[in-house]
Amino acid sequence: MDIQENPITVTSPLLPPLKDFIPYLEDIWQRKWITNNGHYHQLLEKALSEYLGVPYISLFTNGTIPLLTAFQTLGIKDCEVITTPYSFVATSNAAIWNDVKPIFVDIDEKTGNLDPNKIEEAITPRTKAILPVHVYGNPCDTKAIQEIADKHGLKVIYDAAHAFGVKKDGKTILTDGDISTLSFHATKTYNTVEGGALICKDEKTKAYIDSLKNFGYTSEIYITETGINGKMDEIRSAYGLLNLQNIDDAIAKRKHVAEVYRKALKNIDGITMFEENSSVTYNYSYFPIFIDNKKFWTTRDDLFINLRANGILSRRYFYPLISNFKPYQHIPSASRENLPVANKMADSVLCLPIHHLLNDEQLKRIVSFVMNPNGGGT
Incomplete structure (x- = not known):
């Protein structure tokens, strides 16, 4: 399994x-x-x-x-x-x-x-x-x-x-x-x-x-x-x-998860993340990272598979693009040539686990498997 x-x-x-x-x-x-x-x-x-x-x-x-x-x-x-x-x-x-x-x-690569x-x-x-x-x-x-x-x-x-x-x-x-x-x-x-x-x-x-x-x-x-x-x-x-009574606490816990990821992954070659804007109050709904297949130790898709094999569920969100789905492929603006940034992001994105129930031990395990090609050891 x-x-x-x-x-x-x-x-x-x-x-x-x-x-x-x-x-x-x-x-x-x-x-x-x-x-x-x-x-x-x-x-x-x-x-x-x-x-x-x-x-x-x-x-x-x-x-x-x-x-x-x-x-x-x-x-x-x-x-x-x-x-x-x-x-x-x-x-x-x-x-x-x-x-x-x-x-x-097309989309803005920074956001x-x-x-x-x-x-x-x-x-x-x-x-x-x-x-x-x-x-x-x-x-x-x-x-x-x-x-x-x-x-x-x-x-x-x-x-x-x-x-x-x-x-x-x-x-x-x-x-x-x-x-x-x-x-x-x-x-x-x-x-x-x-x-x-x-x-x-x-x-x-x-x-x-x-x-x-x-x-x-x-x-x-x-x-x-x-x-x-x-x-x-x-x-x-x-x-x-x-749920409205508990939402602020849940967002605070999500923020902690995001902070752990940012600190651990900020200088990893082949991984990029969105920069946070100090003027924005976020809800930390997702934590996407973007994998450069040529610089990182493995490809985005292999990392996705490796995490899953070790009991860590990530998500390639949004992949494929809407424009690549069958009902939209006939629209001229859906071509890859028209959407280079969107296709690049879709081909490299991986959303890591983020929610209010994650604990520090689980976060350490996730980061370890992302960073280390040798089975997640530290």
């Missing part, structure tokens, strides 16, 4: 204490209202709005439906959107499902994010929006992107699936652009098992989003939009409320 019985996993979900969750479940059972904008749904929206420092938030049942709904909210359809190939496939899938063609542009210098040359008369991703929770160059959007009359949707709680200069990045989407999937820093949200700036837009996620209802007998069922239920809302 390649994997040991108790492997070191690449991530682990933040779980609220079961003893604390049971009273919430008992209360939900007493209320007999388990979905449709119930008590805990409303409490969680209010709590998240306060915690994240955002004016309006609408909860969803997963992280993909907010992306779908963002296009609908802004009326973006039958057009083109400029986006990144270096993301989870849901980013571009949401565009296709809205009859929007993704136009891929992994959409390169603003590549955007304008990709704009055509059919371009209606820009869809950047705050990759690994690294903030995009939102100022430069907004200047381009304003110049060309484009909407900006930020896929902030990795950016829960991330701030720049003490201010949330979730209010940049026209709308931001969040994912609360179990693998994220903050989770509601499955879940997600849309962040918007005014009450009218929130009401419209709330209608869209509830089949298009505006009252008990009126449907005014072609909506979808994207509501979060009461059980996951209560779970989310409890």
